Amino acid sequence: MEYDFEQIDSIINAKSVAVVGASNSPTKFGYLVTRSQVTMGFSGPLYLVNQNEDEIMGRPAYPDLRSVPETPDLVYLTIPAHRSMDVLSDCASIGVKAVIMMASGFREAGERGKALEDEALRIARDGGFRMIGPNCFGIYNPRNRLTLLPGHDFSSNVGDVAFISQSGGFSAHVARQGKSVGVDFSAVVSYGNAADLDETDFMRYFGEDRATGIITAYLEGARRPEQFARVLRETASSKPVVIWKVGRSESSRRAVVSHTGSLAGSPELWDALIAQSGAIEASGVDELLDIVLALKLFGMSPGRRLLICGGGGGLGTCAADLAWAHGLDVPALDGEVFSRMHDTLDRAGAVVGNPLDIGAPLIPAPFLEAALSQAASNPTTDILVFDLAVNFGYDIAGDFGIERALEVLTDVRSHSRVPIAAVLYSRSFDPDDMRFETMIRRMRKRLHGSGVAVFPTMDRALRAIAAINGLR
């Protein structure tokens, strides 16, 4: 069917929603999705439909769609596949414009399922409504607080990152991990089998959507390969696009067919398409979010010349190896900066150079400030990467020292043209030792707030920096 921006927009930003299959029974998906709506506080009317219940979570339940007092913008079906056709007919008869079908058991499940999916699509076409799914979770949108993904604890912060996902599990996983690492979304869409609206539609929609600045996607295949290729090229020329495409191995392609009934296509062709379009390739949830964080704080193609800095010789040596493996440069320091820094860091154990070893995990704030400012002024530096090594530093400097180091980092960032990546990890993961974990989470939040990107390992920091420079 013809692409129509307004049509998709009125689904993503739906003003009223009915959930068919809403439930009080905690083991049902109809319970989870209703709880998500209620907890998140969906901004419009929410109609809960279940013929066996009078009320659900303290709200009135309707026996069927025809009893709902208005025609909702969006109907969400969380009922088994074989019971869906009658409800779809109801949707058509009351003039619904959009339906999300959560159930599996359609095209991905073999011939009988495929016939059912064809039937659903026929009802949608005849009834004049669009469909997301089947075999999907649907939409999370913090702007209208629509959360049809099972995520009562998702963030209510509005961001500008869209995630389009053929997998329901990963749509929820990315939304949750995004909250963890400080990535906020314009919307997340899990679209499963793509019987009607597909990756091409959503890519084009988020490309045109002004609320979205960065588009990310988990893809198992493309239903309309040529159209998708064209739309991806157009979209990636105006916004950063990050693509995680699975289906590289025989076993993985087998899994793709049984998961969403998709054809994975040739990995080589996909690699070529992604590279030619200027999109960035990712290969997992963590990497995808690391790349988004790097894009948000460093922009596209910030340059590949790093100044690697920390308190310790081993960490710099190891980081230089990682940089090399990812195609990044660690050039020698400019002569003038070298001399100035040499005067500043005239301390036991410090080794002035690139990588730069400040001598101890944390040094007194005035020295740290001077050294980092000089590092940030180095003319051949595109990004300053600082390993905070709080794990060791804390022993030496305590809460106060850590606090001062954070202030220094924030300060240097605000005065410098050079972006900063900080590497920050937890000391220990014992069940009985949460003090450091708490401290590190707070530090990360503060650093993100002041424009310093935080990564949990040097490898992840450098991998993300390489990706946004088009190196892979």
Add this chain to the structure above:
Amino acid sequence: MEYDFEQIDSIINAKSVAVVGASNSPTKFGYLVTRSQVTMGFSGPLYLVNQNEDEIMGRPAYPDLRSVPETPDLVYLTIPAHRSMDVLSDCASIGVKAVIMMASGFREAGERGKALEDEALRIARDGGFRMIGPNCFGIYNPRNRLTLLPGHDFSSNVGDVAFISQSGGFSAHVARQGKSVGVDFSAVVSYGNAADLDETDFMRYFGEDRATGIITAYLEGARRPEQFARVLRETASSKPVVIWKVGRSESSRRAVVSHTGSLAGSPELWDALIAQSGAIEASGVDELLDIVLALKLFGMSPGRRLLICGGGGGLGTCAADLAWAHGLDVPALDGEVFSRMHDTLDRAGAVVGNPLDIGAPLIPAPFLEAALSQAASNPTTDILVFDLAVNFGYDIAGDFGIERALEVLTDVRSHSRVPIAAVLYSRSFDPDDMRFETMIRRMRKRLHGSGVAVFPTMDRALRAIAAINGLR
């Protein structure tokens, strides 16, 4: 100097120690190392030496080594390089057999430092004592509770993993992360510049040491390349050896010289040496510890045929891609197992195959138990990899459901010939949400205790399994 097992053994398992430069001042290393000794409760006499203090942490301080009431097995120097020569002469004159020199400012710092290091070595040779360092942290040994690394919070559990490290920072980092992930050590040795005892000596020692079952090492170079190659081949033929060798790039080799004054050598020659010797290559702290965990629970070369299992289609698809990238196999299920499992998992959303999608993150325990038992009985499975997806499962099943899933996993493990790797990660890292973090840490501890290896991501699990199968 000639290798002598007893000599090194009496250093590692020292019965009495003197710390020269012990201090009450929290910013000094002499404070950290004394605190570590006191907190860990070193099993023998600990003599604290500082000419400016009468007592340190409530213990008597001696003005110099000659005032100490007995000749200690080991003397630890945490005083500046230029003040060390006199103390070394004292060591010789009272008949000390072993000295660790912590200070930097020797060979790695240029000509003057090199002369100082030569002088130190001359005093040691003339005085008949062995030396670790300079420019190192020294030893952590939970057997005698000797902790000359800055690690008052290290584990006091005795294990059988040795870590030999040219970097001090990484020696402390590995010891701490090891505690986190449940890897216990026989000993950790940070040896820095290797003026006297070097990587060849320690590799040979831990090869012969009956308390050590797995040897791991972070190396910047080898002072005696031919001897090291021979010792590595001999050692790796009798015990698993994991080598993390840095110095692959020009900037990294530059850093190696200024860090420990080592020559990194050719990366190609090192790769060949490690591969020929049968040792396993690692490239970071996390990977090194993942490999150790895999070795401990799966042994060497457990086989590369995986059965990947979890509740969700995307995660299996993605895992199959990762397996392929790491050279592992995800073969189709045996026909008979397929049929039996098909009867068991006749549930909405379940997809029987390899990868195996159980349909939901957590399914009722009897079904989970049956499915996992069948999976473990599949004749073409070497390792069962189960993604616990607690993040989602918790919403459905709550504490009780998670508890039951753990019991099932433990039960299946105890009845099966097939090792199990579990993937388990935290839901969210918000400063204000530590409940899941705590739960996941407890789960990991329990699973390790029952012989299930836990990894924080699918990628790390598969990378470690590939490594212990010699794939890299």
